[in-house]
């Protein structure tokens with residue numbers, strides 16, 4: 001308007017007439033706008049993918065509005081904030097999740113249908129954001145969803161890998177890894193913040209300088225890399241709160257190395273600068289040991305350094321000194337991967353803020369909390385001192401100082417017990433001197449959390465016994481949980497509608513306690529009937545997918561029996577396959593008349609093997625070899641099928657889990673820290689066949705053992721069984737199926753030899769033989785239960801009804817209160 005005479009702000013308010021509207025017509029206008037001006041296609045000609053892009057940008061606009069308001073609100077209120085530091089986030093798809101959390105799915109579907117597009121088809125266009133390996137990374141994603149939904153003032157920090165977790169392709173039954181070029185088609189869910197960037201230093205030397213009359217350490221780096229922020233808005237459900245996941249990408253640093261430009265080798269200098277980007281190039285596939293990998297250490301420090309600079313800048317915007325820091329900042333270490341941040345914070349407080357050791361140490365010990373996700377002592381990270389010294393020389397000095405202070409403190413408490421002191425030391429002496437990152441994390445955090453009750457006991461009695469004796473109050477546990485928004489509302493819309501109908505409310509989406517009310521209806525034949533219909537719809541979807549992926553046609557009447565998770569010996573996919581062989585063998589040797597009594601099964605296995613893990617890769621090949629034999633055997637027909645689902649990831653899980661009848665969580669007791677897959681299946685009314693490991697005991701408490709199929713040795717029985725293992729003969733059925741593999745019944749005799757050897761008497765570390773008989777019994781019990789449709793439906797309803805305790809909302813509430821000390825900070829609606 002010409003002649004406007006108000007203030008700049010008034011003018012802005014006048015121009016921006018309120019928030020974007022969510023009715024179908026407004027959405028249509030926005031979508032077409034984005035087709036034309038963002039995607040740069042004609043609004044008269046665009047395909048499904050372009051429609052997906054335009055829709056995503058329309059949704060993103062709405063996220064940005066809320067994101068701005070939320071950040072503004074947090075700034076105004078200045079509450080204590082939680083910073084969740086994790087090297088891995090497995091977010092999966094964003095569109096489907098965002099439209100649910102924004103409450104605009106139906107409006108989007110309607111808007112699109114009038115334009116000739118189908119919402120579901122567009123949602124399928126999106127590739128997964130797979131910036132993580134497995135359980136740990138998906139847990140971070142679920143927790144972000146809960147933090148946003150529960151209005152907590154939280155930020156996530158991580159790395160923006162160019163290549164996420166490898167894609168698994170199967171050629172001739174063997175796993176091959178291919179790079180995941182997830183950014184190739186653009187990513188509408190992130191916002192690049194070119195102005196939010198920080199220099200991150202590496203290598204070099206440390207000098208002493210006198211600052212204000214005091215000696216101070218100065219780190220002269222040998223390399224500087226720039227960290228640039230990419231923000232990913234995380235919307236809460238049923239609230240306007242939208243929090244931020246800030247991921248860092250490495251870019252060459254401006255102004256660095258100007259000297260060398262004068263030497264004339266212009267091209268080479270540009271090429272060298274480009275090498276900086278390597279740091280955030282690729283996610284390490286989890287091999288649970290990164291001993292001596294320089295790039296891994298650089299990735300860790302890179303993201304930690306950028307995050308802390310960002311956090312401190314935000315704090316200093318409001319506060320003049322660090323007295324309030326512990327009251328305003330909680331730093332969560334998601335496993336040991338970000339633990340170098342305790343040293344980095346010490347370094348900043350000492351060398352840059354000149355706070356003095358006592359004050360700095362006091363702050364550090366009040367702000368960090370640590371959650372570990374492993375049981376295996378050998379999986380605890382160690383970094384060779386030499387490597388540390390070269391990459392982070394100043395940090396090594398500080399670690400030595402922290403360790404010295406800790407050892408002095410320890411001496412006062414336990415006297416001169418040098419053996420115990422050397423066990424607890426952060427520095428491991430030996431042929432190769434190492435930094436024990438787990439010990440560093442325990443010493444510097446005020447709370448150490450396990451991820452299930454059983455895990456916590458193992459931490460106290462096996463992994464961190466010395467530390468537990470020293471600081472019993474430090475050790476807590478928060479049983480993991482998963483978000484019902486993603487795992488029911490997004491992935492199982494039919495079940496979602498059914499639950500809301502029978503509860504007469506959809507409040508369970510924000511407050512899972514409501515789910516328990518389903519128990520009252522568990523025996524109701526009408527609900528049971530509708531429940532079975534929903535399962536059938538989901539099984540149909542899954543059956544179609546299986547046929548497309550593997551060419552195998554499966555019967556919907558068969559029980560869909562699923563094990564999907566990373567492939568690892570301790571998770572015992574091999575036990576599952578041997579069980580399938582046993583079932584096959586029984587069917588083959590049965591009288592024709594008995595075959596009619598067999599409960600038909602479709603056994604589904606999916607998961608990625610770490611690229612360097614030979615045995616895990618052989619398990620995948622065995623699955624294919626056995627499937628080849630069984631699926632082509634006319635004697636067997638629909639009574640048994642075995643399928644391997646390739647490239648298992650979050651979006652595949654969203655399809656597989658709702659379509660499963662039975663799921664297997666069969667790790668050797670004492671090895672799975674928690675397990676979260678089981679919780680997703682449980683929510684979807686899928687029965688569990690499980691060992692008493694990780695969080696399963698807690699699931700039993702909620703659901704009742706009578707509604708599950710539990711088998712195998714208990715955690716405290718495993719050590720003795722292992723000792724006896726070489727003297728106790730494995731059961732005949734076990735020996736028989738192993739022999740079939742060994743004798744080449746499924747081909748590849750030589751290739752499978754080492755796999756068979758790994759479970760031979762005396763070498764069967766994961767106790768497959770010892771648990772085999774009870775495994776088969778549990779499988780039989782599942783068959784019997786499945787035939788009784790009413791009974792099965794009731795058990796299935798009770799699974800969903802009892803799954804509330806395994807919502808990440810409960811986990812996060814618990815962390816907020818007992819570990820982080822944060823309060824909700826809700827945007828006024």
Ligand code: BZD
Nearest residue numbers: 133135136286373451672673674675676
């Ligand atoms: O963390 C998993 C545990 O194995 C599960 O039992 C548990 O439920 C989840 C969540 O707490 N651990 C991992 O997923 N670990 C990793 O992925 C990992 C990644 C890099 C390095 C080491 C481990």
